[in-house]
Amino acid sequence: MSQAFTKAMARNIFYGGSVFFMLLFLALTFDTHTAWPQRDNHENLTEQVAHGKRLWEENNCIGCHTLLGEGAYFAPELGNAFKRLGGADGIKGFIASRPKDGIPGRRSMPQFNFSEDDLNAIAAFLKYVSEMNTASWPPNIQG
Ligand code: HEC
Structure with a gap:
């Protein structure tokens, strides 16, 4: 034993x-x-979406934002921002309207001076991301 x-x-x-x-x-x-x-929604991967992704990288959006959970926690999650802001016009209007001060508890995003083409491409990229099947993540519309 x-x-x-x-x-x-x-x-x-x-x-x-x-x-x-x-x-x-x-x-x-x-x-x-x-x-x-x-x-992964690759059937909707167009040249415009790729352009938006390039702008996303060149402007270091991920330095402040998360995309599907990856990135920095300074600014809102953008995986479902396309749905949250009501589509392409919402995204473009938002980005063009910054900086905007005076929102309580919130710092403003800087102005990037994007052309109309660039704004369309960023909106297309965020639309593409929002249509990936992520098993309902982020869990709520706020991100
Ligand atoms: C210096 C940090 C910073 C960078 C870099 C940045 N953002 Fe932002 N962004 C913010 C902040 C802070 C907010 C929320 C505050 C506000 O209302 O402006 C925001 C908000 C947003 C929103 C609205 C989200 C929502 O749900 O209200 C979108 C869309 C967005 N950013 C897109 C982008 C894109 C695209 C890029 C890259 C081209 C980018 N951001 C780069 C700081 C940043």
């Missing part, structure tokens, strides 16, 4: 557990990758 739990048993639990969770991780990764094509 003295050898209830041996080193060999501990080793087997360690290796067995490691292999089990490694395989589970690989299976879930595979499952996620096979689901993407149905969920």
Whole structure:
């Protein structure tokens, strides 16, 4: 009875557990990758959307905002901003109208002086993102 739990048993639990969770991780990764094509909205990926994405990067929007949870927590989540602001006109009007001071508890976004083309592209990019199947994330319209 003295050898209830041996080193060999501990080793087997360690290796067995490691292999089990490694395989589970690989299976879930595979499952996620096979689901993407149905969920990522790539059929609506136009040149205008790509232009919007480029502007998104060049102007470091992610330095203040999150997009689907990734980014900085200074400014609102924009994954569903297209729906929240009521479509392309809402997005364009908002960006063009900044900076706007005096909103209690809120700092204003700076002015970027985008052309009409650029504004359309940013709106198209945010529309594209809002139509991805993210399993209802963000959980509410406020982001
Ligand atoms: C310096 C930080 C900063 C950067 C960079 C920035 N924003 Fe913002 N943005 C804000 C802040 C702060 C708000 C919310 C305050 C307000 O009403 O202006 C906001 C709000 C918004 C909103 C409205 C969100 C809502 O639900 O009310 C949109 C759309 C938006 N930003 C788009 C962009 C885009 C596109 C870029 C890149 C071109 C960008 N932002 C870059 C700070 C930033």
